[in-house]
Structures are given as structure tokens and as C-alpha cells.
Amino acid sequence: xxxxxxxxxxxxxxxxxxxxxxxxxxxxxxxxxxxxxxxxxxxxxxxxxxxxxxxxxxxxxxxxxxxxxxxxxxxxxxxxxxxxxxxxxxxxxxxxxxxxxxxxxxxxxxxxxxxxxxxxxxxxxxxxxxxxxxxxxxxxxxxxxxxxxxxxxxxxxxxxxxxxxxxxxxxxxxxxxxxxxxxxxxxxxxxxxxxxxxxxxxxxxxxxxxxxxxxxxxxxxxxxxxxxxxxxxxxxxxxxxxxxxxxxxxxxxxxxxxxxxxxxxxxxxxxxxxxxxxxxxxxxxxxxxxxxxxxxxxxxxxxxxxxxxxxxxxxxxxxxxxxxxxxxxxxxxxxxxxxxxxxxxxxxxxxxxxxxxxxxxxxxxxxxxxxxxxxxxxxxxxxxxxxxxxxxxxxxxxxxxxxxxxxxxxxxxxxxxxxxxxxxxxxxxxxxxxxxxxxxxxxxxxxxx
Amino acid sequence: xxxxxxxxxxxxxxxxxxxxxxxxxxxxxxxxxxxxxxxxxxxxxxxxxxxxxxxxxxxxxxxxxxxxxxxxxxxxxxxxxxxxxxxxxxxxxxxxxxxxxxxxxxxxxxxxxxxxxxxxxxxxxxxxxxxxxxxxxxxxxxxxxxxxxxxxxxxxxxxxxxxxxxxxxxxxxxxxxxxxxxxxxxxxxxxxxxxxxxxxxxxxxxxxxxxxxxxxxxxxxxxxxxxxxxxxxxxxxxxxxxxxxxxxxxxxxxxxxxxxxxxxxxxxxxxxxxxxxxxxxxxxxxxxxxxxxxxxxxxxxxxxxxxxxxxxxxxxxxxxxxxxxxxxxxxxxxxxxxxxxxxxxxxxxxxxxxxxxxxxxxxxxxxxxxxxxxxxxxxxxxxxxxxxxxxxxxxxxxxx
Numbered sequence: 075x076x077x078x079x080x081x082x083x084x085x086x087x088x089x090x091x092x093x094x095x096x097x098x099x100x101x102x103x104x105x106x107x108x109x110x111x112x113x114x115x116x117x118x119x120x121x122x123x124x125x126x127x128x129x130x131x132x133x134x135x136x137x138x139x140x141x142x143x144x145x146x147x148x149x150x151x152x153x154x155x156x157x158x159x160x161x162x163x164x165x166x167x168x169x170x171x172x173x174x175x176x177x178x179x180x181x182x183x184x185x186x187x188x189x190x191x192x193x194x195x196x197x198x199x200x201x202x203x204x205x206x207x208x209x210x211x212x213x214x215x216x217x218x219x220x221x222x223x224x225x226x227x228x229x230x231x232x233x234x235x236x237x238x239x240x241x242x243x244x245x246x247x248x249x250x251x252x253x254x255x256x257x258x259x260x261x262x263x264x265x266x267x268x269x270x271x272x273x274x275x276x277x278x279x280x281x282x283x284x285x286x287x288x289x290x291x292x293x294x295x296x297x298x299x300x301x302x303x304x305x306x307x308x309x310x311x312x313x314x315x316x317x318x319x320x321x322x323x324x325x326x327x328x329x330x331x332x333x334x335x336x337x338x339x340x341x342x343x344x345x346x347x348x349x350x351x352x353x354x355x356x357x358x359x360x361x362x363x364x365x366x367x368x369x370x371x372x373x374x375x376x377x378x379x380x381x382x383x384x385x386x387x388x389x390x391x392x393x394x395x396x397x398x399x400x401x402x403x404x405x406x407x408x409x410x411x412x413x414x415x416x417x418x419x420x421x422x423x424x425x426x427x428x429x430x431x432x433x434x435x436x437x438x439x440x441x442x443x444x445x446x447x448x449x450x451x452x453x454x455x456x457x458x459x460x461x462x463x464x465x466x467x468x469x470x471x472x473x474x475x476x477x478x479x480x481x482x483x484x485x486x487x488x489x490x491x492x493x494x495x496x497x498x499x500x501x502x503x504x505x506x507x508x509x510x511x512x513x514x515x516x517x518x519x520x521x522x523x
Numbered sequence: 524x525x526x527x528x529x530x531x532x533x534x535x536x537x538x539x540x541x542x543x544x545x546x547x548x549x550x551x552x553x554x555x556x557x558x559x560x561x562x563x564x565x566x567x568x569x570x571x572x573x574x575x576x577x578x579x580x581x582x583x584x585x586x587x588x589x590x591x592x593x594x595x596x597x598x599x600x601x602x603x604x605x606x607x608x609x610x611x612x613x614x615x616x617x618x619x620x621x622x623x624x625x626x627x628x629x630x631x632x633x634x635x636x637x638x639x640x641x642x643x644x645x646x647x648x649x650x651x652x653x654x655x656x657x658x659x660x661x662x663x664x665x666x667x668x669x670x671x672x673x674x675x676x677x678x679x680x681x682x683x684x685x686x687x688x689x690x691x692x693x694x695x696x697x698x699x700x701x702x703x704x705x706x707x708x709x710x711x712x713x714x715x716x717x718x719x720x721x722x723x724x725x726x727x728x729x730x731x732x733x734x735x736x737x738x739x740x741x742x743x744x745x746x747x748x749x750x751x752x753x754x755x756x757x758x759x760x761x762x763x764x765x766x767x768x769x770x771x772x773x774x775x776x777x778x779x780x781x782x783x784x785x786x787x788x789x790x791x792x793x794x795x796x797x798x799x800x801x802x803x804x805x806x807x808x809x810x811x812x813x814x815x816x817x818x819x820x821x822x823x824x825x826x827x828x829x830x831x832x833x834x835x836x837x838x839x840x841x842x843x844x845x846x847x848x849x850x851x852x853x854x855x856x857x858x859x860x861x862x863x864x865x866x867x868x869x870x871x872x873x874x875x876x877x878x879x880x881x882x883x884x885x886x887x888x889x890x891x892x893x894x895x896x897x898x899x900x901x902x903x904x905x906x907x908x909x910x911x912x913x914x915x916x917x918x919x920x921x922x923x
Contacts (some may be wrong), residue, residue: 168862172883175665200664348772351859354748356754486885489862497867502773504868512868520885521688 129412130158131419134185135417136170139163139335139402140371140436141240146428151421157415167191167485180200181184181409186416192227192401193485195237199230201484209415210235214421219444222475223250228403231381235469236405239441242470243369243400245304245393247277248376248459250292252387263462268391274305274334274394281343282363293345294339298500299492300349302335304367306488308397313314313488314481320521322487323514332496336506339499346501348493349416355379369399370439370468373377377458390462396474401441439468462478490517659892666886678893688894690869691877692901696777698854698873699847702786707839709791711832714798715737715824728799731792741784743856750781750857757781772858785853790846794839801835802828841906848902851875874898 133141141147147159162185164170171194177183179202190198209215210229217225220239228237251261259280260266270276281294295301306312309327314320322328336345345363347354357363358379368376368390376388405422407412422428429440430450445451446469454465495513498504655656660835661671682688717728736743749756750771754782758768771781805828850873863880865872872880874894882891
């Protein structure tokens with residue numbers, strides 16, 4: 075199965091790839107591993123040195139996760155000289171996640187600590203719960219330090235807490251002050267926040283005002299899908315209800331978000347981009363839009379892509395309504411060789427002090443509310459965004475995030491709504507009604523309903 | 524392939540087409556790659572059939588046009604073709620007179636020697652095939668691969684009214700035709716150019732093969748930027764001649780064309796080298812004969828080159844068709860960020876991509892396995908139909 079679905083190319087290349095695969099399998103001695111998609115890294119096995127004292131713990135993550143970048147592993151190794159921490163990273167979650175599932179079900183190839191994205195956490199807990207270690211009572215874990223809803227998301231139906239929250243994605247709106255000035259809109263972040271406070275429709279109205287003043291040139295926002303994700307993220311119910319039933323097709327909040335995002339597209343307020351594609355990256359550098367709904371973790375991304383030219387132009391204002399988009403967890407697979415040490419590492423990495431460090435250095439916002447009073451968070455300002463008090467802005471948003479239930483296929487539903495449905499409204503001009511039906515059909519097919 | 528491989532025998536034997544070898548005479552049309560008459564007789568006398576196999580992509584100026592050079596003289600001195608043939612004959616006679624006595628155990632030695640291949644073929648060829656077939660008869664999720672629920676042919680039956688499947692099949696056919704036909708025609712032209720002696724020929728051969736050696740990921744990402752809607756080079760170039768920018772990602776035809784162009788770019792050189800190797804097995808004497816009969820270069824190409832290439836053409840068509848059916852990497856990476864959906868409206872989602880989406884995004888292993896087998900069956904049916912068609916045509920020709 076894996077080999078067939080993973081096969082990329084035509085005959086000769088497949089033959090060559092197979093030959094290489096065979097060679098790798100033989101030399102690596104991993105012939106008993108389950109079939110996995112090719113081109114994925116196998117986490118390094120633990121090694122114990124001659125004295126048998128030094129233990130290597132591996133942490134498997136996706137994307138630029140931030141733990142390593144914030145220097146947490148180095149600190150941990152300094153504090154625990156007998157522990158060596160190594161990270162294996164896959165660039166994208168949609169490659170990382172299937173591999174994590176195959177490794178979990180096979181009980182091999184796993185890192186000692188694995189990251190899980192919030193869109194997948196419900197499915198992991200529901201289907202892989204018996205292959206994960208309980209972390210709620212691990213040494214160093216304080217349940218009261220976390221946001222209650224984040225803690226609940228990491229707790230399985232049987233009451234065992236199997237995942238510890240790392241970050242959440244409280245939302246703000248990042249905007250270009252120079253473009254707002256050109257459009258005659260307020261440029262001071264407090265005034266910008268008041269411009270649309272409380273209602274996403276006021277955000278749309280601001281966009282219309284902007285377009286009237288700036289008919290040509292940069293669009294008001296990057297993409298309709300981005301607006302939809304932000305609006306959905308601030309709803310108390312999204313794709314699943316409290317009973318775990320899929321309600322995406324009938325939930326008025328989802329439909330409201332859809333219609334609002336479609337209005338952005340229909341009125342020409344978007345730059346018609348798809349998020350996390352090369353074109354989107356280029357648009358930051360080219361200044362193709364004036365605002366973007368930005369979860370805390372996106373600030374670093376904007377800074378990277380907009381580059382030095384954007385310094386001092388970008389600023390951060392409160393979003394119309396608080397919401398969360400994204401965020402992650404750490405789990406400890408039971409198949410690991412050093413489970414106790416791994417649990418200790420996971421507890422330390424997600425402790426409020428360390429989460430504050432990650433926020434300070436990388437911008438990923440803590441899911442441990444105990445960190446919100448730490449100076450590293452409270453007084454955090456972002457120099458790139460004109461010294462905006464990002465700590466205060468995102469902490470306020472995080473406290474107001476509604477506790478929405480998440481379901482096993484949350485990530486898939488969100489992605490289909492955005493990339494199949496709203497993308498067509500935005501980029502091809504398909505009618506919102508017809509695109510909605512296409513998205514619902516694709517969701518039904520993907521969920522095998 | 525057999526007739527093109529007929530070795531040019533010593534001069535006293537008539538040519539394959541029954542014509543005596545033309546006498547030594549000056550170049551009629553100054554074809555630059557033709558060796559001088561002395562060299563030709565020399566090399567035609569010594570060339571062995573095995574040195575000109577289709578797999579030998581070695582440049583022709585090795586054994587053929589290089590005749591007369593110092594290296595060649597050395598080679599001639601080292602192993603005279605005549606002596607080589609003699610000793611070969613001698614050896615075979617010797618073997619027939621004294622059959623080799625072997626210990627009983629070594630009767631099985633050949634089987635032991637070929638066993639590794641069959642073991643690996645079984646483990647990595649047959650077993651996955653059968654396991655996939657078995658999986659396709661179950662409802663299996665990647666979240667719990669061990670829990671299989673027997674559903675019989677349900678996964679196949681649902682493909683019949685799965686619009687995403689038919690869409691993917693249609694896309695696969697369209698992209699397959701859009702990429703294979705120009706690719707093979709281009710390859711023929713490139714091979715013809717490489718066949719001619721030109722300065723830096725080795726360099727151009729490497730250049731032709733370079734795309735094939737390039738990682739598909741790297742190539743496709745570059746193409747994704749090239750075909751960018753807002754800042755892509757393709758649209759910039761169109762803009763300079765006054766054509767409106769094209770949305771290469773979302774256009775149902777534009778996206779297929781873009782994906783096809785990546786395939787063409789990547790595989791033309793590979794096919795060209797296969798054609799080049801086949802071209803070099805065509806005896807030069809046929810061209811000379813044709814030229815004597817007054818055939819133009821174009822007619823020579825039609826009536827000498829093409830028939831000689833026919834087996835190679837069949838091979839490349841077969842391989843390209845299989846490759847087009849499995850097309851995966853290019854459309855996946857062309858969407859760069861859209862995952863395996865093949866565009867917002869699945870406008871360039873191929874069967875391979877749909878299979879991947881079902882298996883690794885939607886996590887439905889059973890359905891993915893059914894798609895995999897459906898792809899195999901489609902190929903088998905397609906090739907079967909072609910065979911039947913050809914058989915029917917041949918019979919009609921015989922009857923008439």
C-alpha cells in the first residue's frame with residue numbers, strides 16, 4: 075500500500091527508487107518498519123554511550139516548531155548533563171501526520187516526544203490513546219497552569235490527559251500603517267482596534283472604505299480563506315458539536331463566516347492569494363495587501379517574508395472578536411524506550427517559564443495561562459511591528475477565546491473549506507453557493523460519509 | 524529490433540536490403556558524421572553485433588567514426604576481430620566435445636544465484652501487489668490499519684459513481700496526452716540533432732539528460748514560481764507580447780498545460796537518449812543506399828530512421844503511458860500548498876494524486892488500494908485494447 079501510493083514516477087525511476095529503497099532498507103536494517111511514504115526522515119534511535127549514562131531523547135516535530143529555535147533543548151541539556159536532546163523535523167504537517175500515525179500503529183520509528191497539531195489532536199487521542207502515555211500526573215506538570223480549554227483538548231474521553239499544550243493561536247489583525255494612512259483610516263493601533271471592535275462585519279466595512287480610497291494598488295486583505303479561518307476561530311461552535319457530531323453543513327456560525335469571507339472576495343477586497351504558497355510569500359515582500367488576520371505564530375512569518383522593507387510599516391491591532399487558530403501539543407508514545415525521561419522533558423518544555431521563552435524569541439503564544447503574568451509575556455513588545463505590545467494584545471485575545479469543541483477531522487474539514495471551497499470563490503469567481511456545495515461534497519467524500 | 528541489429532558483415536556479404544555495398548567513393552552529400560571510406564570498410568569488417576545493442580548509449584564516434592585514430596589502431600592491434608571470432612568458435616566446439624562434469628550440489632547453484640532476485644521480487648513486487656488487493660476489499664483506516672472490515676467489492680463499486688475518481692481519470696488522460704505526444708516528438712528531434720556530429724556533442728547530450736537527473740521537487744517548485752499568477756515569468760513573457768496574464772493554477776486547461784510542460788521538460792532528454800541509442804544501431808549503409816537512390820534527408824528519416832526506430836518508439840510510448848498513468852510528483856508540487864487536492868476544483872488532480880489523497884490525507888487505505896488496482900486494471904485494459912486493435916488491423920491487411 076505504502077509503496078504504491080508513495081510511488082511518484084514512471085517505470086524507470088520507480089525501478090531506481092525501489093533499488094535505492096531496497097539498499098536503504100538492507101543497510102538500515104529497518105525492513106520490519108511499516109510502509110511509509112518515501113522522502114521522510116526516520117527519527118534517530120536512541121544511543122547510550124559507553125558509560126551507559128547519557129540518554130538521547132528525540133523530539134519529532136513539523137515545520138519550524140520553535141522549541142529548538144528558542145534554544146530550549148540547549149538549556150535542557152545544560153540542566154541535565156546526562157540527557158541529549160535531538161530533534162527530527164518534517165517541513166509540513168500533512169506529511170508528518172500520516173507518518174506519525176503509521177509509526178504509532180506499528181509501535182516503531184517513533185521519537186520519544188512527538189508534536190501533534192490541534193487539528194489532529196482529537197483524532198490522535200481517540201484512535202491512538204492506548205499507545206500514548208499519561209502526562210497529566212507526570213512530574214512537573216501543573217494542570218492549573220494551562221488554559222482550561224487547552225487542557226481539555228489534550229484529555230481523552232476516558233479522562234487521561236495524554237497531550238500537553240505548547241502554544242495556541244490567539245488572533246489579532248496585522249495591518250500596514252502606511253496603507254491605512256493612504257486610505258484615510260486611523261493608523262494608531264488602539265484606534266484601528268476600535269474601528270472594528272466586536273464585529274467582523276465592521277472589518278468588512280473598513281475594507282470597503284479602504285477600497286473606495288485606494289481603488290487600485292494593494293488589496294485590503296490577503297485572502298478570503300484567511301478571513302474565514304479567523305471568523306470561524308472566534309465562534310463558540312465550529313465543525314463539531316459537544317456530542318462530537320459533524321455539524322459543519324448546518325452550523326450557522328460556519329455559514330456566517332463563509333458568507334462574510336465570500337463578501338470580501340466578491341467585493342474585490344482580497345489579493346486572491348492562497349495562504350502558505352510561494353505566491354503568498356512573495357505578496358508580503360511586494361506589499362500586495364494592507365491587513366491580514368494574524369495568529370501570534372504568524373508574526374515571525376510576516377517578519378521573515380516582508381523583510382526589512384516592511385519594518386515599521388506593519389503594526390498589530392486587536393481582532394474584532396477573540397479567537398484561536400492553530401496551536402500544538404506534545405505527546406509521549408508508549409513504545410518509547412525512555413518514557414519517564416521523555417515525560418519529564420515534555421513537562422519541562424510546556425511549563426509556563428519555557429513557553430514564555432518561546433513566545434519571547436519566536437512569537438508562539440503560551441497555552442499555559444500562568445505564563446501570561448510573567449514579564450517575558452506581559453511586557454513583550456515586537457520591534458518589527460513598531461514595538462507593538464504583542465504580549466498584552468495576544469493575552470487579552472487568549473483570555474477571550476471561546477472554548478469550541480474540536481473533532482477528529484477538524485484539520486481536514488478546515489482545509490477543505492478553505493482550499494476547495496473558499497479558494498474558488500476568491501480565485502475563480504465561482505458563486506459562493508456553488509462553491510459551498512463543492513466543498514460539502516468534497517468533505518463528505520473525504521470523511522467517507 | 525533484430526533487423527536493425529544485423530551486424531554489418533564483412534564486405535563480401537550483400538547488404539540487408541540486398542544491395543551490394545556501394546563502392547568506395549567520395550561523400551555524396553558531405554554528411555559530416557560519415558567516416559572516410561577506409562575507416563568505414565575497416566570498421567564494418569570488425570564491428571560485432573553486441574557492440575551496437577540499443578542499450579549502448581555510447582557515442583557513435585567510439586567504434587565507428589573514430590576509425591583511423593591512434594586509439595583505434597591500438598585497439599585493432601590488441602584484439603583483432605578475426606581472432607576474436609576464431610577463439611569464440613574454438614571455445615564452443617571445445618565445450619560440445621567435452622561436456623563439463625559438475626558436482627551434484629551445483630545443479631542447484633544457478634537457482635541459488637537467481638534466488639535473491641525472486642526473493643526480493645516476491646517481497647517488494649508481488650507481496651505489496653497482493654496485499655493491496657486484499658486491502659482494497661476492506662474498509663481500513665490509517666488510524667487503525669489492523670482493524671479491517673470486509674466490504675467485498677464495495678470500494679470498487681463506489682468508484683463508479685465517484686465523480687472525483689472520474690475527474691481524476693479524465694485529468695490523467697488529458698495530461699498524459701498533452702505531455703506524452705509533444706515529449707516524444709521533441710525527443711525524436713533532439714535525438715536527430717544529437718546524432719549529427721556537432722561541436723561539443725557530449726556537452727549537449729549531458730544537457731539533454733540534465734532535467735531527467737534533476738530532483739522533481741526542485742524542478743516543480745521552480746516551475747510553480749515560473750507559472751505564478753502575479754509575479755511569474757510566464758505571465759511576464761506573455762505580457763511583453765500583449766497577452767493578459769493567465770491564472771495557471773486555476774485555469775482548467777492552463778493548469779493541465781503547465782503540469783504537462785513540467786513533464787515534457789523533464790522527460791524529453793531521457794527519451795531522446797533512447798532514440799539516439801536506437802538511431803546509432805541503424806546501419807549507415809542504409810542511408811548511403813537511400814542517398815544513392817536520391818532520397819532527401821526527410822525521406823531518409825521517414826523510410827530509414829523511423830522504421831529502424833520503431834521498437835524504441837514502442838518502448839518509449841509504453842513507458843510514457845505507464846508514467847502518465849502514475850503521474851504524481853509534478854501535480855502534487857505544482858499546487859505547492861494545496862496538498863493533494865490538485866487545485867481548488869481538482870482541475871489537475873491525477874489518479875496518482877487522488878490515490879494519495881485518499882490514502883494519506885483522508886486516511887482511507889481501503890479506498891486508496893482500490894484506486895491503485897483500478898489504475899492497474901485501466902492500464903491492462905488499455906494495452907489489451909491496443910493489442911486487439913493491432914491484431915484486427917493485421918488480419919484485415921492479410922485478408923485484403
